[in-house]
Structure formats: structure tokens, C-alpha cells
Amino acid sequence: MELYKYLPKTNCKKCGKPTCMAFALDLLQGKVKVDDCTPFLEEAKYKKQYNELKQLLGAEEGKKKELRIDVDEELCDGCGICVTVCPVNARYCPPTLSGKAPDYPPEKHQLFQIKAGKCELLNIKHCRRLEAEGRERECRVCETYCPRKAVKIDYV
């Protein structure tokens, strides 16, 4: 949101993205550069915003960032809420729909499982933040609903 404020907000589609919002999200993840937004360079009225945005991003601009989901082993008590709420788990492991533990060995799409009383992240490849399209990409349920605040979504 912070980055979006500085963009032209005209949704001109010249950068190839459908909206300025989508451009801001990709900018945050390092997929595009500020210079990809052509109106910034061409039109003089955006000069000030452009400079401020450049300053805000600083040296981190353009570096490709990777999604990471951290589970704090100290805080986690294995309640399994992340297993139940994760939409990818729900699609591929039907028992999790009614709050049950998923089957073992885990299905290849499964993101979370509870083992030895702690939450374990199996693979991140199929996370909605990487695979889904549109608004589904902004999924954050595991972080939002963790009662112990043990799950953290981060880009590094």
C-alpha cells in the first residue's frame, strides 16, 4: 500500500500489469523495476513521486525476493489451526475440512502437518502466494489465525 501511494494510479496498463495495485505488489516482491512504469519517465508531473519512490526502495530495488513461511518452534503448540484453515490443504486433504489431521504420509500438495506436537512446513511450492491468480494470491490465513502468533509470512 505504501508503494501504491507513489504510483500514478491511472491503471494505464503500459507496464503490462492490469492495475497499478498489481504493479505495486510485484514491485514489493522485486519482480519489476520502477523504470518499467513508463509514464514516470515520460511525464514531468510525476518527477517528485518518482524520486521519492526511488529513495524508499533504495538498494533493494530489483532484487528478486523469495517467499518464506517461518514457524516458530518455541511458540507453536500444535493446535493445527494452520492445517485446517490453509486452502491448499483443504483442497487436497479432505479430512482437514472437518478439523481432522490429514493422512500420513502427506499428500504432495500439502503445506502444513503436525508432527511431534509442532507444526511443520512441508513444502512451499504450492502455496497460494506463489501459485494462485488475482486476489487469492494475497492469502494470509495461516498467519492471521495462529493464536500463538507462531507463523510469519515474509519476503527475503
Added chain:
Amino acid sequence: MERIPCTGCSLLCDDIIVRSDGLFIDEVIGACLKGKERFDQLTSNNRLLNPMIRENGVLEKSSWEDALNKTINIIKNSSNPLLYGFSNVNCEAQLKAIELARKIDGFIDSNSTICQGKVLNMAKDTGITLTTITEVINKADLIVLWGANAAESIPRLLNKVLFSRGKFRMTGREIKTLIIIDPVKIASFNVMGVRDLALQIQPNKDLELIRMLKEECCVADSIPSEGVAGIDNYDLKRLLLHLSEAENGVVIVGQGILQPQSESTIIRELLELIQMINLKQQKGRISFIMMGGHFNMAGFDHIALSTCGKNENLKFKNNELVESNDNIVSKINKEDFDCSIIVGTDPISHLPHNLSQKLASKPIIAIDNRKSATTLIADVVLPTAITGIETGGIVYRLDHVPIELKTILKPPNNLPSDEDLLNQILDKLNKT
């Protein structure tokens, strides 16, 4: 892969996957931290493996023969024994324990007395609507946590009742409203959504809130504008609206409501309030779940009610039940006993200091599977197999649903189950 019930707490999740090689448990999948600790007890240093008796003030290993003989001796020499515990054993053992109490003219009571047992007793006057976890998953649209720290005491409870998707509640979390009434900002506050209601009540003001809600049920607009018990007018209106418009609500009461010793009026008035709301609205209802801690706390209530007709303060004399107004606390306080048999619990560390001192002054026979403060000061310690892993049986879940436990491993040193051990004591008593 086979799924077994876990005996870590009273929720008894029946979906735990355990991989074992027949001797040890390799992996526990699906259990929370509490359940995992329960399975870890198998190999822990805290495990009791041999019977012990106290001689010349020192607790020492002994043979089963000696330990049982000393047990019989203590029981024979006492005229007023006290039996306590039974919330961590299966129902079969509880049945045997009542038989034993009848035989030795004892006073028998369970942990349920100072927890959820009194709700069932109150309900004899006011009536109660109970529900099951499955029904909550499939139908509930309102969940009230009243003095219940669900996220920390029973970790998977919120997962099951709030986040899971059921038959008529396919969207799960989105369609269920959560209301938390608690004086402390507990961990459950972290799962709050936009529509939910977090009410931080002032300590010891529950009764005020309940009375006000009852009044509001009879006469509209009687909420004082400055609010009650630290909750403002607007939130109170929302609370009452949620309660009276819920299609299928559930009130989960925890230790905050159940534990305060003198305030049994809170439970009575809460039950009356829920009955009032249920009578007033036609299309829906509110029901109760009592959140006990130990895995078979509800079991003793059922066993005692079906065999004796009441669920607490069972005093026997000449094989018959006699009237008694004492409960376990007043009984120990008056020192109205001359020996105690403690099964599967640790009153020495749970009870207040002056009570545990009085309890420790008389001979104690401790029956348990792990070392505790009680087994350290006991005169006879009899080890048993762990219920739910080394022995099966029937136990009652917190919503009063019977669940069958399974045996997955053999006990070490051929330890007897609680039921077998009580049976052996009964046999020996019959012979002598």
C-alpha cells in the same frame, strides 16, 4: 493408516496417527503438544515401574506381594477411608473403585466435584441443554468462550469448533461468530475476526453481568448507559443480540466459571439465563459444553449417576449409600478420614497447602503411572499401565460422548491396568 484416540486432555481427538514398531512409539502425527507429552510418558524418567512401600520412613522398591499385603493392612486398619481421583482412568476402573468403596465403607469422590460435576448437579433444578462437538462442527453459528482459555488449555478445541467446516456450515470460520468473555487477554483473543466480540470483563464481575442480561431479557432497554463490569453499553447490546439471534449457539464454560469454590450461584444463574433465552426465541437454541481438563472427568459423573444415583460425595456404610453433605475439600479440612486411596491424580500438588498437609498426615495409597508429589509422600505406591496406550477401555469426552480407547503397546514389567489392580485388592479383601 489406523487412527487412535489421544488421552492428552478431555477433547480425546480420535484422529491421531501413531507409528510404532511394537515396542516403542516412533512418531506421533496430528497430536498437539499436550497429546505428544502424553505419548512421551511411556519412556520418560518419571514413569513408575515397580511397586514401592515405605519402611522406617524411606520409600523403597518391593515385590507386588508385599505391596498388596501392606495395602490390605492399611485398609483393614481403617474405618473411614477416602478414595479420590479417577479422572485419569477408564470407566471400568471407576466402576471397580465404587465397588471397592462400597466394600470398605469408604467415601469416594472424583476431581469432577471441584470442576464440572457441580454444573450437572445444578442442572437438576434448572435444566441444561447439552451438545456434542460434531453438532457444533456441523451446525453451530455462535461460539461463546466464557472464562475458558481454549487456545492454551485444550489446544485443538478452537480448531475443531471454530475453524472446521461442517455439513451446514461449509464456509467454516466465516459463518461462525466468536465471543470471548474473560478478564485476561488470553491467546484466544488472537483469532478474533472483524465480526467477533472480545469482552474484557473486570475480575469477579461475572455475576453482575449475568444478572443484568437476565433483567434485560425480561424488560427491554434496562442496560445502564455506563455499562456493566467494565463492558460498555454498545457491546452489551451486541452480546445480547448475538445470544438471542443465534440459530445454534454454544457456550463453552471453562475453569474461570467452574473453579471458584464459593460462587456456585454463578453457574446456577448462567444456566437460568441460557434457559430464559432458549424459551424466548423460537427458532434456535443455546447449549453448553463444560471444559474439564482430565481425559475422563465426565466418566465418573456417568458411572456414579448410573450406579448410585448421584455424582458426588458418595459415602457408603454397611454396603449402602448414606446421606452426606461433605465434599472432598470439607472432608479433608475436617480430617474426617483415616487413610486415603488416590488413583491417577496428584492432590498434594493441586490442593491448597493446608489441605495437602492434612492429607499427608494420614497413610496414603497412591495408584498412578507416573511419579508425582503424591507418590513421593505415599506409604504404598502401586504402578499401573497407561490408559489409552497400554490398556483400552471406555472414557467420556468433554461433551459426554463415550469413546473407546485402544491398546497399542504392551506395558513394561507386566504392569496391571487400573481395573485389574483394583480387582486384585478386592479379591484379597474378600479372602481375608
